Amino acid sequence: MKKGRVTIKDIARELNIAPSTVSRALNDHPAIKKETKEAVKALAEKLDYQPNLLALNLLQKKSNTIGVIVPEITGHFFSAIITGVQDVIVHSEYNIMICLSNESYEEELTIVKRLSKIQIDGVLVSPSSETKNFDHFKKLQKSGIPIVVFDRDCPGLEADKVLVDDYFGAFQAVEYLIGIGCNRIAHLGGPLNLSTTEHRLQGYLDALHKNKVAVNDQYVVHVSGFSHEEVELATKELLNNNELPDAIFAYSDNLAISAMHTAKELGLQIPGQISIVGFDDEPHSAFITPALSTVWQPVYSMGMLSARILLSHLKNPNTPPEYRKEVFKPELVIRASSKENKLVSED
Template sequence: MKKRRVTITDIARQLNVAPSTVSRALNNHPALRKETKEKVRELAEKLGYEPNLMALSLLRKKSNTIGVIVPEITSHFFSAIITGIQDIVANSEYNIMICLSNESYEEECVIVKKLLKMQVDAVLVSPTSQTETFDHFRTLNNNNIPVIVFDRDCPGFEADKVLVDDYSGAFQAVEYLIASGCTQIAHLGGPLNLSTTKHRLQGYLDALENANMPIIKEHIAHVKGFSTNDGLKPTKKLLHSKCVPDAIFAMNDSIAISAMHIARKMGLEIPGDLSIVGFDDEPNSAYFRPSLSTVWQPVYSIGMLSARIALKRLKSNGMEHSPFRMEIFKPELVVRDSSRKIETKK
C-alpha cells in the first residue's frame, strides 16, 4: 500500500497548532518565536515532510524552474551546453526542465504552451531548423518570462542572445584550405533557413571571393539534418559531379565524417586527393584516422553564459529595466590530419 504524503496539517495536528503557524515557521516568518520554528522544523524533518512545489508555484506564481528547449540531446554539442547550464543553475534556487523539440516547429510551439501553463520563470531555447516565425517566443516575453536564445539566432526577435560567430569560423576554414593549395572547395551546408547555415555559407562564399576564386554552384550542397547519415548522399553527389572538388568544408563534424567515409569508399586519399574540414570539434574528432580538421566553438561556455544571463534577468525581475544582451563567441580553427598542411617557405 502506498504511503500517504506528510502534509502541513499532519505537523500542525501533532503540535496542536494551526496549519498557518506551521507554514509560517517553515518559511521563517519573523513574527514567530524561535522555539516554535525549531519545533516545527524538527518534527517536519522527523516525519519526512517535503513541500508541494506545484502548490507553492500556484500560490506564489513562481515555479523556480527554468525551461531549456533544444532540438536534440544525443550530440556532444547540446549535451555540453546543457551541462554548462546545469552547472550554473545548480548553485541557485532554480531547477532546469529539459524539453526536446526534435527539430519540429510544431513540437516547439506545444512545449512553449506547456511551459507557460507550468509558470516557468525563464526559457532558454535553441530554435528548431523549421522555426521561421517567433510569435510563440513573444508570448513568453509578453508574460514577463525572459527568453534567452542560444546557438541559433531568431532574426528580428528581440531577446538576450548567446551565439557563435559562424561566419568567422567558416571564413577561417575556407581561407586555410585555399592557403593549403586547394582550388576546388565544396561546401556541405545545413538546412537553408537556419541562421548558422546562412552565416557559414556566407563565410565560405566571401573567403572564395576574397581570394578571387570562382564560385561553382555544383560545389554547394545542403543536408536535411545533422547526423552522419544525412551527409552520405550529398557527398556522393559532390564527388560524382563533373567538377570534382579537392576539398570539402562541412556544416558540422558529423557531416564531415560522412564525407570521409564516402571518399574512402571511392578510393580517395585524405588529404592527398581530398581535404576535409568540419565544424564543432566534437571530442572524437581528434581520434579518427585521419584526425579531423575542424572549427572549435566553446559549447560549454555557451551554456554557462546563457544560464548566467537568465539568472540575472530573474534577479532583476524578468524583462524590466535592462537592455537585451547580444554575446557572440569567437570560434577557432583546429588543423589536424584530414587537410593539407600549409607549406612554409624556407
C-alpha cells in the same frame, strides 16, 4: 502518524495546534512563540517533512524552473551547452527542465505551450532547423517570460542572444584550405533556413572571393536534415562532378564525418585526393582516421553565459530589458584530414 508524505496538517495534529500556526512557525513568523517554533521544527525534522513546492509555486505564480529547448542532445555540442547551463543554475534557486524539439517546428510549438502552462520562469532556446516563424517565442515574452537565444539566431526576434561568429569560423577554414593549395573547394551546407548555415555559407563565399578563387555553384550543396543518408546523397552529388573537388568544407563535424565515410567508399584518399574540414570540434573528431580538421566552438562557455544572462533578468524582473548580443570567436583546429596534397602541388 499515517504513512506517505508528511503534511503540515500531520504536524499540527501531532502537536495539537492549528495548521496555520505550523506554517507560520516553519517560516519564522514573529507572532509565534520561540518554544512553539522549536517544537514544530524539531518534529518536522524528525518526520522528514518536505514542503510542497508545487503548491507554493502555484500560490506565488512561479515554478522556480527554467526551460532549456534544444534540437537534440545525442551529440557533444548541445550536451556541453546544457552542462554549462547546469553548472550556473545549480548555484541558484532554480531547476532546469530540458526539452527536445527533435529539429521539429511542431514539437517546438508544443513544448512552448506546455512551458507556458506550467508557469515557467525563463527559457533558453536554440531553435529547430524547421523553425522560420518566432511568434511562439514572442508570446512567451509578452507574458513576462524572458528568453535567451543561443547558438542558432532568431532573426527579427528582440531577445538576449549568445552566438558564435560562424562567418569568421567558415572564412578561417576556407582560407586555410586555399593556403595549402586547394582551389576546388566544395561546401556541404546545413538546412537553408538556419542562421548558422547562412553565415557559414557567406564565410565560405567571401573567402573564395577574397583569394580570387572561382565560385562553382556545383560545389555548393545543402542538406535538409542531418541523417547520414541525406549527407551521403549530398556528398555523392559533390563527388560526381566532372572535376572532382580537392576539398570539402562541411557545415558540421557530423556532416564532415559522413562525407569522409562516403568519400572512402568511393575509393578516395583523405587527404591525398580530397581534404575535409568540419565545424564544431566534437570530441570524437580527433579520434577518427584521419583525424578531422575542424572549427572549435566554446560551447560550454556559451551555456554558462546564456544561463547567467537569464538569471540576471529573473533577479531584476521589474527592470526594463536591455538585450545583450554576445558573440564568441571560434578557432581553427588543424588535423590530418586536410594536409597539403603534394601530388596535386607537383602537377
